Amino acid sequence: MQITDTAAIVTGAASGLGNATATALAAQGARVFGFDLPSAVEKAPQIEGMTYLAVDVTDPDAVEHAVALAAADKPLRSVVNCAGIGSAARILGKKGRHDIALYAKVVQVNLVGTFTVLTYAAEQIAKTEPDEVGQRGVIINTASVAAFEGQVGQAAYSSSKGGVVGLCLPAARDLAQYGIRVNTIAPGTIETPMLAGVTEEYLEGLASAVPFPRRLGRPDEYAKLALMLIDHDYINGETVRMDGAIRMPPR
Numbered sequence: 001m002q003i004t005d006t007a008a009i010v011t012g013a014a015s016g017l018g019n020a021t022a023t024a025l026a027a028q029g030a031r032v033f034g035f036d037l038p039s040a041v042e043k044a045p046q047i048e049g050m051t052y053l054a055v056d057v058t059d060p061d062a063v064e065h066a067v068a069l070a071a072a073d074k075p076l077r078s079v080v081n082c083a084g085i086g087s088a089a090r091i092l093g094k095k096g097r098h099d100i101a102l103y104a105k106v107v108q109v110n111l112v113g114t115f116t117v118l119t120y121a122a123e124q125i126a127k128t129e130p131d132e133v134g135q136r137g138v139i140i141n142t143a144s145v146a147a148f149e150g151q152v153g154q155a156a157y158s159s160s161k162g163g164v165v166g167l168c169l170p171a172a173r174d175l176a177q178y179g180i181r182v183n184t185i186a187p188g189t190i191e192t193p194m195l196a197g198v199t200e201e202y203l204e205g206l207a208s209a210v211p212f213p214r215r216l217g218r219p220d221e222y223a224k225l226a227l228m229l230i231d232h233d234y235i236n237g238e239t240v241r242m243d244g245a246i247r248m249p250p251r
Contacts, residue, residue: 188243
């Protein structure tokens with residue numbers, strides 16, 4: 001699918017996977033709109049060809065407004081949902097039971113936020129003229145290997161990412177009539193700001209658990225896969241693991 005001279009939306013665009021993907025899309029000639037929280041946008045690196053919009057993906061009104069803005073001048077063709085949060089808490093631990101509000105927040109951001117952006121974006125993409133094969137756009141969501149092998153303390157995170165995986169196929173089937181493809185990327189352990197506070201020794205331990213290549217993944221590798229899925233017109237309704245063949249142990 002053509003990227004040049006079209007509009008694209010990337011959520012979580014101020015850092016990590018989202019920033020790398022926004023950079024790659026802009027380099028391909030897309031007019032990129034990067035959604036992120038106001039505090040993140042203030043500190044985000046400037047990228048030629050990208051406009052940051054302060055958007056909380058859990059706020060449907062804010063999402064609707066921002067998506068409409070992104071689709072105003074050029075046809076909206078590409079959407080990559082990278083916004084997400086993590087948490088670490090056991091269902092029953094030394095401090096008691098899992099905080100229900102925390103569980104709901106993780107699911108709200110990672111799953112409901114993804115669905116909200118997907119829904120409003122699909123509405124705008126459906127209004128565009130299709131290409132010669134009837135395609136109008138592509139939406140890529142971000143899950144995690146935790147969707148399949150959730151570790152101790154990942155009940156909330158794994159639930160939310162498992163929901164993203166479960167959303168993929170029915171969303172692709174729902175939106176097929178409009179010429180919109182939906183795919184999902186499930187990354188393994190990636191070098192993102194979420195790992196910024198851990199020790200070098202801990203990072204080495206994470207890397208050594210990856211069969212091959214024996215290292216952490218990079219955000220630019222996620223971006224490369226996202227662009228491949230956008231370009232490949234016959235991949236639809238698919239969840240692709242990007243994890244160096246890792247299968248996560250219980251802890």
